[in-house]
Amino acid sequence: MKVFDERRLLVALALALSALACGGAYPPADGPGDGDVGAFGDRGDLGEDAASDGGADVGPGCGDVGEGEVLPLRLTLESSQPANGKFFIEGERPRLRVGLVDERCGARLPLETLAEARLYAVGPRPALGACAADWLLNAKGGEGGHFVDLLRPEQSAADTSLPLPVMGADGLLRLELAPPDVERPGSYSVGVLAREVGVAGERLLTAHLPLQLAMPGAERFPNESATGSTCAACHVGPDFLHASPGVPSIIVGVPLERADFATCALCHVAEGASRYPTLLFVHGAHRGSNLIRAGAARPELGLSEAPWMARYGPAGEALHFPHSPGGERACARCHAQERYLSRPSRLACGSCHDGTDFSSEAPLRHRKSDDGACAACHGSAQVRAAHEVLEETRALRHRAVEVALFAERAEELVSPAAVSAGEALLLRFKLIDGEGRYLSGLEQEPDWSFALLGAGPMERVPLPLFGPGPIEGLSITALSAGGEYEVRLPPIPEEAPDLAPGTYALVGSLRYRHPAVSPLAGMLESAPVNALFYFEPKASGGEVPRPLHERRRVLESACGVCHGRIEAHGGAWRGVASCVACHTAQDAEGRPLLAPLLHKAHSARGPRGNCALCHADGEGAHEALGRPSADACLSCHETPSARAHAEGAPEGGCMVCHAPGERLGADAVHPIMERAGGADALLP
Numbered sequence: 261m262k263v264f265d266e267r268r269l270l271v272a273l274a275l276a277l278s279a280l281a282c283g284g285a286y287p288p289a290d291g292p293g294d295g296d297v298g299a300f301g302d303r304g305d306l307g308e309d310a311a312s313d314g315g316a317d318v319g320p321g322c323g324d325v326g327e328g329e330v331l332p333l334r335l336t337l338e339s340s341q342p343a344n345g346k347f348f349i350e351g352e353r354p355r356l357r358v359g360l361v362d363e364r365c366g367a368r369l370p371l372e373t374l375a376e377a378r379l380y381a382v383g384p385r386p387a388l389g390a391c392a393a394d395w396l397l398n399a400k401g402g403e404g405g406h407f408v409d410l411l412r413p414e415q416s417a418a419d420t421s422l423p424l425p426v427m428g429a430d431g432l433l434r435l436e437l438a439p440p441d442v443e444r445p446g447s448y449s450v451g452v453l454a455r456e457v458g459v460a461g462e463r464l465l466t467a468h469l470p471l472q473l474a475m476p477g478a479e480r481f482p483n484e485s486a487t488g489s490t491c492a493a494c495h496v497g498p499d500f501l502h503a504s505p506g507v508p509s510i511i512v513g514v515p516l517e518r519a520d521f522a523t524c525a526l527c528h529v530a531e532g533a534s535r536y537p538t539l540l541f542v543h544g545a546h547r548g549s550n551l552i553r554a555g556a557a558r559p560e561l562g563l564s565e566a567p568w569m570a571r572y573g574p575a576g577e578a579l580h581f582p583h584s585p586g587g588e589r590a591c592a593r594c595h596a597q598e599r600y601l602s603r604p605s606r607l608a609c610g611s612c613h614d615g616t617d618f619s620s621e622a623p624l625r626h627r628k629s630d631d632g633a634c635a636a637c638h639g640s641a642q643v644r645a646a647h648e649v650l651e652e653t654r655a656l657r658h659r660a661v662e663v664a665l666f667a668e669r670a671e672e673l674v675s676p677a678a679v680s681a682g683e684a685l686l687l688r689f690k691l692i693d694g695e696g697r698y699l700s701g702l703e704q705e706p707d708w709s710f711a712l713l714g715a716g717p718m719e720r721v722p723l724p725l726f727g728p729g730p731i732e733g734l735s736i737t738a739l740s741a742g743g744e745y746e747v748r749l750p751p752i753p754e755e756a757p758d759l760a761p762g763t764y765a766l767v768g769s770l771r772y773r774h775p776a777v778s779p780l781a782g783m784l785e786s787a788p789v790n791a792l793f794y795f796e797p798k799a800s801g802g803e804v805p806r807p808l809h810e811r812r813r814v815l816e817s818a819c820g821v822c823h824g825r826i827e828a829h830g831g832a833w834r835g836v837a838s839c840v841a842c843h844t845a846q847d848a849e850g851r852p853l854l855a856p857l858l859h860k861a862h863s864a865r866g867p868r869g870n871c872a873l874c875h876a877d878g879e880g881a882h883e884a885l886g887r888p889s890a891d892a893c894l895s896c897h898e899t900p901s902a903r904a905h906a907e908g909a910p911e912g913g914c915m916v917c918h919a920p921g922e923r924l925g926a927d928a929v930h931p932i933m934e935r936a937g938g939a940d941a942l943l944p
Contacts, residue, residue, distance in 0.1 A: 322365035332363040333373070335452050335467035347472035354396075354437045354471060358410060358425075358452055368431040371410060374465070377454040378416075379408040380526040380533065381437070381471070384446020385479040388539065388605055391531035395442045396473075398422050406533040408435070410452070445474035451526045466523050481521045482595050490594050491521055494822040536566055543611035545572050546588050552615035560619035561607055586649030588612065593824070601643045604634040654779050656772055657694030658787050664688045665766070665791040678794045678806050679764075681754045687747040687766060688739070689789050698743030702770075703736050710736050710747065711769045711832070713841040716795060717762020718811040721845040721853070721889075725752070725764055725795075728842050752795070763809040764795045767841040769833050784831040788838065811840060814858075818874050856895035888914040888926040 340355040342348045358379070360369045371377055381393040392399070392406035399408050400418050409416040410433060413424045425435035437450075451468030472478055483490045527533040528541070540563065544551060554573025557565040591600055600608065606618050606628060621627050628634070666686045667676040673686060691699045702708040712734060714726030726749065733750030747768065768789030774780040794806035816836045819826050827834045833842070843854035862874070890906040893914070910916050918926045 322362045322367055331456065333369070333456055333465060334361045334363050335359070335454055335465045336361060337450070337452055337467040337469055339450070339469055339471060342472070346476045347474060348440050349474060350441050351439050353439050356435050356437065356450065358433045358435075358467075359431060360454075370431055371427070371433055371454075373456075374411070375455045375457040377410040377452060379410055379435075379450070379452050380406070381448055381450045382526055382529045382532060383448030383471070383473070384444050385449075385481060386599065386603075388530075388603075388608060390525065390529040392529060392533065393443050393448060394418065396437050396440070396448070398438060401531075406527075406531075410454075440473035443473055447471075447477075447479045448473055449522055449525060451523065453523075453526065468522050468526065480597065481525065482597060482599060483521045484596055489521055490596050530562075535564055537563075537607065539608050540566070540611045541569065542594075543608070544569050544614065546594075547612045547614070548572050548588070549574050550588065554614070556614070558610065558614075560617065561610060586651055589647045590649050590824070591647050598640075601640040602635070604638045604643060605631040606634070609634070609638075650780050651783065651785075655694070655783075655785055656774075658691060658699060658770070658772060658785070660689040660691055660768075660770060660787055660789040662688075662690045663789060663791055665793055676793065678796045679752065680796050680798060681752050681759075684751045685749045685766070685793070687749070687768065687789065687791060689745060689747075691743045691745060691770065691787075700738060700741050700743045702772075703738050703745070707773050707775060709771045709773075710734075711771070712747070712749070713767040713769075713838060714749075714764060715767075715841040715844050716764030717760055718765060718792075718809050718840075719762045720760075722765075722811075722840065723759065724841075724844045725759065726766070747789075759795060759797060761796050762794070763807075763811075764793055765811075765837060765841055766791045766793070767833075767835075767838045769838065771832060786827070786831055786834050788833075788835045790835070790837050814840075814874055853891055855889070855892035859892065859895035888918045890914060893926075 336357075336359040338357045342354075343352060348354050356379075358371065358377075360371055360373060361367070362369055379397065381396050382390050383393055384390060392401070394401045394406060397408050398418050399406055399416055405416070407416060408425065410425060413435075414420055417424060423436055425433050427433050448471040449468055450471050451466065454465040456463045456465055470478055481489075521538070524542075525538050528536055528538040530537050544554065549572075551569075551573040555566045555569035557563060592598075610616055610618065616626050618626055618628050664687075665675070666673040666688065667679050668684045668686060669676075676683075679685065691702065693699055711728075712726055712731060713724075713728055715722040715724050717723075731750065733748075735748045737746050737748075738744070739746050749766075769786045770789055771784055771786045774783045774785065776782070792808045792810070794808060796806075814836045816826065819836060825834065826836055826839075828839065833839070839854055839858075843851050843857060845853065858874075890909070890913075894903060894906055906914075917924050920927045922928070
């Protein structure tokens, strides 16, 4: 007769109650609903003698690394195949295999090479109902638990009499999970977080895979599309999400090599290794300066105080969502699916609208003890309307087309090969709206205005030519009723000794302020009207074409990945070209140079050192890294020693040591990663 194990039964009962308490009632047996993308593919058998694609036999690795280099390690995580090929059923134990590979030669290393390695399991999706799958892992719950310590498994096991992970002779760690008899059916995530410590610092390694339990149909995370994660559009490269002291985590101060949602959700679920669910800090951080009670406890949602969240709000660093149309109202920029429209919840909505108290009748009778009644008032149509990005849906979206530049010579208009001092320029264009219709009569409308900047040469740090204030002698007239206009500029001053020969940019801003009766009342909308010309201080006496240099230090399409539409000063100026033409080397009004301005803004939260995310040209070379300057470099390297280093530069300046190809060249000491986007949107 089988011996009754009372202790094991108590452990199982405790874990089962924890699982049920975390998620509430089981979902319907017919599947998870929308988001179904079919069954997971075959992962193969993971028996003791099965071959692995994780690397060669375990050994000493591929040799030592150079000074300052990081050992290129990669975690591997594999799962056995369910018997039915789709999902694990009651009584069936998923089996996992974890390995560590040196990517230089494919050699497998023992896991003990790592400082820490932890296995997590969470589910079922969506993230709102997910919690740590402690029963599946045989993991302790509570503070400091909800994971398997792969290096010291006996310390994290809830029941040490059950089989623990075993290290094989091939360097792969094998472990069996519990059958899905207690965990709720659905889509789960299993992942490993590991910390590598070396002479060059620390690095976080991650690996995760989906696991389908007791039902078919895999449900994606809210930000996952068929092509990847929407987070990766902006969060590319190392990200110090856990750099705050006092945060109990395996990865405090260690850069996340990839900050995707699946990695974050291994800990940040309703009942998991972190007390703060993903929705709280993702929504809260992107709401930023518009938070009302940043970091405050939310007892009605079961959330304790989150002091670190306060730094995102107005009392902290006042983080602003990347400047883009709609700001944080543009939910679809992050949500790859529209579940947020049909599944409103107190946590999801309350993490942005943090002034709402769900334990109180005010405001608007929001006293709710669960999420069941949310959709009664907040249906899909209401949620969509409340988050409509009017700047996109109701904007005029006007733009200039057929832009041409002329010079006035001997009472004739010519298309100049080069422009000299004393000559007047005329800028012609046609104006259309977002539907392609020509707009006329704007020179008589009080809601329209025009401003112009001019600067150059673009081959170096430019100097101002026109603007940014009012330009005496500037006029705009309509040439026809078909939306054709002409802007006449005053002659280029004869006394312009500081202007060197080279390519100059004219950057116009055609502005429309929406009237009070418009849904966008008072909003300023602008369209760029840009042109390039070659300037020679004195007439050359000929019409030999001069090469025009497009300033390629910033890739406009790369900016647009995070910012959507590049605009500044309340919408008065659009495009990188306007930034370059205004923030010049010679500025009587004290405007900062563009490079220090942008570097400081992005280095506070962005991937510091990953210059290629913004700097590139059509051939993939990095013009900015090829011309290092003290102004640009010191805006990121702000330490006193860095400033002293720049001030003591030898004759010849930064290029002596930091020119491309040198051992300490700017291109050599900054990690380069590819950014999606082409050169088609490059502007001067």
